Amino acid sequence: MNSKIETPQLKNIAFDVEKIRKDFPILSEKVHGKNLCYLDNAATTHKPKTVIDALSKYYETINSNVHRGVHTLSELATNAYEGSRETVKNFINASSEKEIIFTRGTTESINLVAQTFGRQNLNEGDEVLITGMEHHSNIVPWQMICEEKKVILKVVPINEDGELLFEEFEKLINEKTKIVSVVYISNSLGTINPVKKIIEKAHSLGVPVLLDGAQAVQHLNVDVQELDCDFFAFSGHKIYGPTGIGILYGKKEMLESMPPYQGGGDMISKVTFEKTTYNELPYKFEAGTPNIADAIGLGKAIDYIKNIGIEKIAAYEKELLDYATEKLSEIEGLRIIGRAKEKCSVISFVFEDIHPHDIGTFLDFDGVAVRTGHHCTQPVMERFNIPATTRASFAMYNTKEEVDVLANSLKKVLEVFG
C-alpha cells in the first residue's frame, strides 16, 4: 500500500476519537432523548465542521460560475473547484487532474461508463462481468445497456461467508468479456474483494476493470495507479463530504477514447450548428454548471481525512469491527451475514424470528441509527435466503461505548420478542 498521502509530522500522534467527535456537530444531537449513536455510516457519513463551513463560506464569499468569467469571483471559484480536483487526484494517486471527473456520485459515475464506454464497445453477444455482491447501482446501469445492445450480463457467485469465488471469476471471464465491473468493498457484507488479483487477471485478457469504490475510499488507502484499475468510482457523502458530488476516475487513454456523456455548456470547445468540437479532459464529461460548492466540500473532507491519516483510521476501525463482532456474537440467536476474512467495519446480522424492521424501530428509541432492509443489494439477500438484515456500519468517529449501546439495545429487543 502506498502511504504518500499521510502527512509525515502527524504520524506519531495517537488516534484521538474524542477529539474527532468534537469536529462533527451532529454527533451531539439527541434522538428520543438519548445520545445519537449513529451506526449507519455505510449509508452516509456525517460531515465535519470544516466541510460544513466550506459550503457556507463558498456561497458567502466567492459564489460564481466556474470556467467562465474574467471577474475576480469567477477566478476564485474556479481555483477552489479545480483545487479540489487536485486534492482528489492526490488522494487516489491519479496521474493527472484530467483523469478526475466530478459526477453526482458513484451511481452517476457507473452510469457514465456504461453509457459511454459501454455504448461504444459493447456489441451483440459480448459479455459484461459483475459479482453477486454488487449494489443495485452496479447492476442496473449494466442491465440497461446490456438489454439495449443484446449483451449478456454474467455474475460471479459468492460463498456462504460472503466472499467472491475467485476460481469462478477465472472461469467466467473470457474473450467475450468487454468489461469487469466490481465492488471493492461490499456495502451489505463488508467483504473486501481481492481487486488487485481481479484486475491482473482481467488485464491478462485485455479486459478493462471498473471498481465501485463507494465503500472503500473512507476505509483504506486507494492508489489507482498501483491497483491499475481502468475506472474508479466513489461518492463524496460516504467520505465525510457533501451529498450530490462524486468522482469518476478513468485512465486518460480510456477517457479520451470515449464519447461524451451529456451535451451542454463547458463540455465543448467550439459549437456551430453544423458541428461541435468537444472540450478536452476532464471537461468533456462535465456538461453544464457543475456542483461547485459540494466539489469544494469534498476537497475539504479529503483534507480532513488526510490530516488524521487513512492508515490510522483503518487501524481504529478494524479495532471497532473486532470488538463489535465479539460483542454481537455473544447475543443469543444473532447470526452475522458476511464473515469474509478480509472485511471492513460493516456488520449485517439477522435473528431467526425477529424482523430487522422491528429491531430498527426499537434501536431508534435508544438513539441507535442502523440500516434495516435489503441495502440495495437484493441479490445478496436472495443468496442468503433472507428478506433483509440489520446493518451496523462504523466510521472513524464511532466508539466502543457505542458498540455497547447497540448490544444492550439488542438485548432489550430480545426481551420483548424472544
Add this chain to the structure above:
Amino acid sequence: MDNELRELYQQVILDHNKSPRNFRVIEHPSHQAEGYNPLCGDRIDVFVNVKDGVIEDISFQGKGCAISKASASLMSSIVKGKPVEEAEKLFAKFKDLITGKLGENPDLEEIGKLAVLAGVKEFPARVKCASLAWHTMINAINEEKNLVTTE
C-alpha cells in the same frame, strides 16, 4: 419501554406475531395474490375462498415484521365470514386509523380489535407494513393478476 413504542408493540400484536392466526396455505383457493413491500423486501401470499360474495376462508403465508404479520393475522380473523363489501369498508377505515385520519377520539367499535394497530400512526415508515396484507387481500379478491406492491 417508551410509551410510543409500547403503544406500537402491544401485547396483542406480539402474540399475533408469535402465533399468527390462519398462517397456512389454502389449497385451490378461489382467489390469491402475492404482496410485496420493496422498502424492506417483505413478501406475503394471501389466499381467499369467496362464495356468494362472502369470505368463507382466508389465510396467509410469508415473511414480515411483527407489524405486518400481526396485521395480516388480525385481518384474516376479522374478515373471515364477512361479505367482501364489508371487508373493503373495513380496510378503508383501517387505513384512516393507521394514517391518523380518524382524529383524536375515533369511534373504534366498527373496527374492533384492529384498534390495537392504532399506534402505527406515530410511525409513518411502518404504515406500509400494516397495510400490505390488506392491499394484497383486496387485490386477490379483485383478481388483479399483477404482483401487489405497496409503492
